[in-house]
Amino acid sequence: MAIKPGRLGVGIVGAGRVGAVLGAALRGAGHAVVGVSAVSAESRERAELLLPGVPVLEIPQILERAELVLLAVPDDALPELVSGLAKTGAWQVGQLVAHTSGRYGTSVLAPVKLAGGIPLALHPAMTFTGMSLDLTRLLDCTFGITADPAMLPIAQALVVEMGAEPVVIAEADRVLYHASLAHSANHLVTLVAQATQILGDIGVDAPNQMLGPLLRAALENALASGESALTGPVARGDAGTVGAHSQALREHALDTGSGDILDAYLAMSAATAARAARRGLLSADSFLAVQAALGTDDGGLTGPASTI
Structure with missing residues (x-):
């Protein structure tokens, strides 16, 4: 036909x-x-x-x-x-x-x-x-x-x-295929919404203008270079900064009731650290330090975020 x-x-x-x-x-x-x-x-x-x-x-x-x-x-x-x-x-x-x-x-x-x-x-x-x-x-x-x-x-x-x-x-791969797309596109929207909320909560008038150039560059770099484009405190092993982020987001969650933002930050930071360590971008000592700063053990959440 x-x-x-x-x-x-x-x-x-x-x-x-x-x-x-x-x-x-x-x-x-x-x-x-x-x-x-x-x-x-x-x-x-x-x-x-x-x-x-x-x-x-x-x-x-x-x-x-x-x-x-x-x-x-x-x-x-x-x-x-x-x-x-x-x-x-x-x-x-x-x-x-x-x-x-x-x-x-x-x-x-x-x-x-x-x-x-x-x-x-x-x-x-x-x-x-x-x-x-x-x-x-x-x-x-x-x-x-x-x-x-x-x-x-x-x-x-x-x-x-x-x-x-x-x-x-392949027929057998359809669910995984769709999970990949949903995980990327749908959760990207949630991520941007969460980041926008934080900036709005601290008084930034136009969060989209602040985030736009950063997110576009990050997405383009990730698509072009994969995980080699990873930057930021987790990838650098800056455990002190990661710990400060975690504490600030815990306080923000208590103040606003937005525990989902803390949950997402802890989960994505743990995942980022694990992937960076597997690729040799993060030393074993730095990986353990980041885990400790997040309050995690073997990459799993142990903190009270989900109950906030």
Whole structure:
């Protein structure tokens, strides 16, 4: 089966941030979006903005019309949606069915395959705003794709048509793959929010202006040089500074009730020290001194942070 640009009728199930943007990208590549499901007012507005002229339909209607169905729904909702539609006989022979979940490969689409459809997993490794600027970001984006070997060219072609780069992820590795992305992107947001809160609490008027250049440089250096780019008191073995940080954050947690910031600092500092020691960037003595300053033993938290 060959992909013919401009000849596939695409149905979008879920006009969330991801579904609407990918639908617009496929439309821009020449495919015809034949319908989109949108329940909330926000989803309908997003569909109107990114997919103007595309009818908002019920899911069974979309499946009747579409040669390619894109399931852009939350991870936990995907299995029930797929199996529920299978019970109604909605899946069609030869129909391409792709989901955008990072967690799952194609096994979650087993009912589709049983009905004669072609299951694909196409997960964009990117955060979405649900606005048109995401279409530009797709050009620097990679997709984690999973499919039966004979169907991989189809998945790869769809991703390339959207302007992105496909990377094959084995079915058995999907959860670890997704954990890696969530650990980096999601926790980065939490980290920035925590740092912003601390600066705001001490009276800095524009924390984002202070943090922006530092964080951009750190991210660029880490992506370019890996852990060789590591700097700061933990990497230098400045145990006194690490201890001062820990104490100040304990006091801050007591004053503000923000124990999560202390927990995160202790956990990430312990992890940073352990990785630096394994790479020979931190001597054994310095590693032990940093552990002591953090109140840790073998890298584990022993302090009262979680109870604050």
